[in-house]
Amino acid sequence: MHCFTRRDLLQSGLAVSASSLLRSPWGRARSLLARYPAAPSAQSSDAGPGREHLLFDFGWKFFQGHGSDPRRDLGFGMGQGDFAKSGSFDFATAKFDDSKWRNLNLPHDWAVELPFVWDEEQQSHGYKPLGRRYPETSIGWYRRTFDLRKEDDGRRIVVEFDGAFRSALVFLNGYFIGRNDNGYAPFRFDVSDFANYGGKNFLVVRMDASFGDGWFYEGAGLYRHVWLMKTDALHLGRWESYIRPAVQGGAAVLALGTMVQNQSPQAENCRVRWEILDAAGKVVATAESAPPTSSRS
Numbered sequence: 001m002h003c004f005t006r007r008d009l010l011q012s013g014l015a016v017s018a019s020s021l022l023r024s025p026w027g028r029a030r031s032l033l034a035r036y037p038a039a040p041s042a043q044s045s046d047a048g049p050g051r052e053h054l055l056f057d058f059g060w061k062f063f064q065g066h067g068s069d070p071r072r073d074l075g076f077g078m079g080q081g082d083f084a085k086s087g088s089f090d091f092a093t094a095k096f097d098d099s100k101w102r103n104l105n106l107p108h109d110w111a112v113e114l115p116f117v118w119d120e121e122q123q124s125h126g127y128k129p130l131g132r133r134y135p136e137t138s139i140g141w142y143r144r145t146f147d148l149r150k151e152d153d154g155r156r157i158v159v160e161f162d163g164a165f166r167s168a169l170v171f172l173n174g175y176f177i178g179r180n181d182n183g184y185a186p187f188r189f190d191v192s193d194f195a196n197y198g199g200k201n202f203l204v205v206r207m208d209a210s211f212g213d214g215w216f217y218e219g220a221g222l223y224r225h226v227w228l229m230k231t232d233a234l235h236l237g238r239w240e241s242y243i244r245p246a247v248q249g250g251a252a253v254l255a256l257g258t259m260v261q262n263q264s265p266q267a268e269n270c271r272v273r274w275e276i277l278d279a280a281g282k283v284v285a286t287a288e289s290a291p292p293t294s295s296r297s
Contacts, residue, residue: 052230056159060222061101061143062108067135067210074141076206083176091143092171092204098143109165110140111209111220126217132210140221142205146228150198156231156263157195158238159203160188162224167208173201183213188229188238233264236272256287 066072074091076082082089090096114137116127129137148157159177161168166183169176175194180187195201209220229238237259244255256274276285 050232050235052228054228054230056144056146056226056228057106059144059146060104060106060108061098062104062110062221063098063101063141063143064110064137065139065141065206067132067138067208069135072136073139086176087174089171089174089176089204091141092202093174094200094202096143096202101141101143106226107223108142108221109219109223110137111218124216125212128217130209130212130220135210138208138210138220140207140209142207142222144203146201146203147199148195148197148201152195152230153197154233154264155192156190156229156233156235157192158188158190158229158231160186160227160229161222162186162226164205164207164222164224165209165219166211166213169206169208171204171206183218186224234260234262234268234270237261254287 063074065074065076070076070078076091111126111128111130114128114130117129117134119127119129121133122128122130125131131138159170159172161180163184163186164180166181168180168187170178170180170189172191172194173196177189177191177194205222207221209218212218240259242255242257246253246255254276258272260270260272262268272289274287275283278284
């Protein structure tokens with residue numbers, strides 16, 4: 001029996017008739033994760049118990065900061081002690097007053113709201129006042145308050161950004177979580193260790209659009225969806241499953257694989273089970289992961 005301590009790749013081969021696949025061009029596959037011994041309460045899938053994928057677009061507040069004057073930028077960078085003490089970012093705590101901030105929902109692009117400027121340097125960026133020469137319109141702050149159930153304690157809590165332009169600094173409950181400087185690629189942060197379970201949480205994102213990636217119009221802000229992901233400590237990897245098909249005579253062979261992650265302090269025994277569904281949602285084939293040869297990851 002395999003002992004999963006961190007993450008392991010489980011694979012299987014599955015053969016189904018080619019005719020059944022051809023009759024179901026819009027069929028799909030799903031992976032289920034279960035501990036040993038199998039128990040209904042232990043099963044997990046993207047849409048089932050063990051994983052919640054929540055749209056986080058609603059209930060945000062927005063503030064226009066400043067790229068060169070910290071007094072107009074929530075005091076951020078006033079001295080050089082901002083990161084000296086963990087948990088000291090008051091703008092991401094209950095004590096901060098955001099009552100004068102603008103209410104909005106995501107996705108949001110503050111650049112499209114700005115007036116046009118007669119500046120040929122900005123011709124390739126839509127004549128919008130963004131960049132180091134426009135510090136008063138190149139910084140934006142986003143803040144969201146949300147609750148977590150006490151029952152979520154022990155689960156992994158992840159905030160996912162589908163895209164944000166451009167340099168993002170993320171804070172939660174007074175703590176600096178991380179940064180991302182790519183304006184197009186999605187990114188995510190695990191905030192489990194900083195979350196307040198059974199109470200309110202304060203998420204803040206500072207966006208800096210002073211620099212661009214070189215395209216014509218790039219905008220500014222949280223211009224794509226944001227998600228809150230909750231998973232059990234033992235769960236399937238977010239983007240780490242694959243299906244590789246091959247037709248051999250009258251049968252289609254599917255090579256299936258997925259990454260299992262265990263972020264709990266104790267080792268777990270589990271298996272992965274795949275189900276192939278046709279267009280009507282009917283299960284037409286199943287497979288289970290083969291017993292791994294190694295005992296630890």
